[in-house]
Amino acid sequence: MDIQTVLSNFALILFVLMVVTGTIWCLDVFVLSKQRRRAADLALREYDERNEKLRREGIKPDSGNGRAAIEQAHLRQPTWVEYSGSFFPVIALVFILRSFLWEPFKIPSSSMVPTLLVGDFILVNKYAYGIRLPIINKKVIEVGAPQRGDVMVFKYPKDLSQDYIKRVIGVPGDKITYENKRLTVNGKPVAYTPMDDYLDDQHPMYHKQFMENLTGVPHRILNTEDRRSFDLGAVDFVGHREACDYSYDKFTCIVPPGNYFMMGDNRDNSADSRYWGFVPDKNIVGKAIVVWMNLSNPKRIGSIQ
Template identity: 70%
Template sequence: MNFQTILGNFALILFVLTLVTGVIWFLDTFYLSKQRRQAADRALADFDTRNAKLTADGIRLQQSNRADIEASLLKQPVWIEYSGSFFPVIALVFFLRSFLWEPFKIPSSSMLPTLYVGDLILVNKYTYGIRLPVLNKKVIEINNPQRGDVMVFKYPRNPSLDYIKRVVGVPGDKIVYKNKRLTVNGKEVSYEPLPDFLDDERLSYSQQFKENLTGVQHRILNNEAAPTFVKDPYDFAHRDLCSYNSEGFACTVPDGNYFMMGDNRDNSEDSRYWGFVPDQNIVGKAFFIWMNLGDLKRIGSFQ
């Protein structure tokens, strides 16, 4: 099992730890501690009876022995003590991570210039609805993803992996990407040229534009040398709703699905290659960079 798979199963691991430590805490609080108390009371009663008899015979015992006996019998076993100590912490982390905010680390440059490699981000887990932990089944509807949102989701081809891209198409949208320019439902997306972007990791420059995606403005990158067509797309669900040619592609987004693209358009494997993201794969909306150890100025919100 590789590291990414372990991370993908972290929610399950956290759930199991919460369940196990919670059961142990519950049993100790409502049963085992009472058993220890009863055993201690019996031992202390026997001690007092013997002590009274010996006192009557003129032999006096130290009362400190009584306190030692009680403390010894009431002491929690190490495994119960540690479980009880960790349970509140694990349960709090599980609740926060499952229903409110979950941290992620950006592993690649596919979302440049919005998100850098090494950015530690927070993802809102409830804005797109409340979902059951581990099962990721939505139980309460709240909002739906909108064009322009930066969203974390389970990679459709391997749900143990988390991906992050920008929502470009919502259910019913017709998305056309021709000669590196987007058209949504027949309306061309506007682009404003910006100074070229220097990728410090690759030591290369890319064309930079401000894209206005139906009202959401954000920056994107293009590589002039990269081809306009999509090379070797996978066979994915609803593949018949997409068509590809030498200039790009066109897709109609089916119900309950979303079309995702990276802001680093020529360096992102996204819905152009592996298809649509179903609603059940959604993790949450990325909204804040809380740390980047290589550049503290990165901390803050982003589009």
């Protein structure tokens, strides 16, 4: 499932705006403001000399606020400089928050139902898995690593311009087996507890619902009875195809170093690592932590399990 931001290249746009407005602000502080000050001082000297000459000639000089008006006129910032100086700190703050701390996303499709619904606005922790340089997404400081059960945002391996969100099923070195819609991790079957059927409001139909306990991380998943565990014909790996062994109704993958195996909670309605392969560490964006708004359902606000 891809996550659509307001603009797909918003981070780059923010960066360019920050550089442009910041450059103008610095130029004004260190160059233009001094030029305006010199021009104002020169105009004031000429004004004073003119008034002095008038006094010597017996003419009463201007006693109003002419001096202040002259100074104000020369010191006034051009509109483009004034707006740049006003917007620069705001843009810089948003860029820093978005790049290093938290970033908002909106959920547009149903592959993470029932955990995340269409229309959920979520907040992603950008530093949970390491500090990364914005735009190029290069990790520069190690902080933590994704754990099984985390809900993670990442760059889609087949199209890095798209952000996807799935649940971490396997970490490097894990042996993942999926058979008859049940997971086995490192030889240990994952526990499933039946729940009441789930009614999908987007596509009115009932799904089988289970509480899946993925090595100590319980969360709800959905199964659709009339669908197979996966479609073998749709498998199209980006890389490390040799790490997986597929049959008609079963597959086993050993997660390569520096990679993660991802699946959607709406298991039979999710294009995930079963089909396109593993997510490399370099593609990680961050950890989804909270739903902060849903315009059609305010009760959705809360932490993500």
